[in-house]
Amino acid sequence: MARSTNTQFAVAVHVLTYLAGVTEGHAVSSEELSKSANVNPVYVRRVLGPLREAALVRSRPGVRGGWELAADPSVITLEQVWSLLQGADPVLGLHGPDPDCATGRHVQRSLTALDRTVADAVAATLRRFTVRDVLTGALGDLRPLLGG
Template sequence: MARSTNTRFAVAVHVLTYLAGSTGGRPVSSDELSESTNVNPVHVRRVLGPLREAGLVRSRPGVHGGWELAVEAGAVTLARIWRLLQGDDPMLGLHGPDPACAVGRRVHESLTALDRVVADAVATELEKVTVHDVLTGGVPTPRRPTRPSGGRAR
């Protein structure tokens, strides 16, 4: 299965969770956040920009400056972070077919509609989880489908 190369959401959740629980209230440098997330500091700062614009984090300049959480961790749903960073970008890796191809147009229209359904479903699930939940391990685990008793797995 192909993996997403867009890590902004995961990095944002990691950064917000780190700021919520691992800092003792002290500001944290983007270099420290980079070490924790194991990504380049420039990437961390690119993620922090939209989070700051949304009022989720703030930065303090100076020698003892850095980044800190600007809101309560329990008030930030993962859906808010998702929408902030994902926006209207397609989730399904849509491509632009040849406009002259009737089949290509139909496939594109269908996948575009499905993409919106998938994005809404993801946002609905992410609405149930906060940064505090991630920090405390309160994230729901997926249920495995149950098999009818006596039946064989196919």
Template sequence: MAGSTSTRFAVAVHVLTYLAGVRDRPVSSDELSASTNVNAVHVRRVLGPLRDAGIVRSRSGPGGGWELAAGPCDLTLATVWRLVADDQPVLGLHGPDPACPVGRTVRDTLRDLDDSLAAVVVAELERRTVGGVLADLVADTGAERPRGPGECPG
């Protein structure tokens, strides 16, 4: 049976953009949970691979939380995708009956199409950065552009 599309990538981009905009303090999992409208445990699970890759860091205890360790302008969305997408198919493929000739053919055709689409998705994500997402947010909301390490030029 087909599963629903994972939200891990969207949550990761949301959280990274949030952290890029809050450069003066660590941000708690609860605060990130409230912003993303997902459980704090899910937020921490999404951030785990990003922490392991050195993109974010966490501090425990009072005043602790999550911080962006990478420069937002150098952090491509493709990098984030590769870390959190878990090799999920872009199309959300299902598992048809292997004895069915239609199922076998459709599955193979859709796998080939999915591979092609995944390459296009990654190529587009290579062109975009967390800093660019933050710049879009600032432009759309009129919010003050955060200043700090990794600030994008322009």
């Protein structure tokens, strides 16, 4: 199975969960977060930028500086994190067909409509869960919760 090349959502959830598990008032460096998530510290900071703008995390400068959670993990929904990082970008990885091709135009319209449906379904599912749920392991096997 092909893997997604956009790992921002997964890294953001990882980092938020890590911060939620740290003792309150203890800032965590980008290096520590990157080690835990197994990504580059610059990537962690790039992912944390939109979360900081949304007041989900805050950063403190200085020797004891770093990142800390700025919101209660029980109110940070995974849909909120998804929306901050995904925005209106296509979920299905749409391409740009030849605009002169009738088949391409038809396929593009169909896939765009399908993409919005899939994006809405992803958001609706993620809306049901919080960072606290990830921290406590409450998301173990979701199939019964999602009717599967």
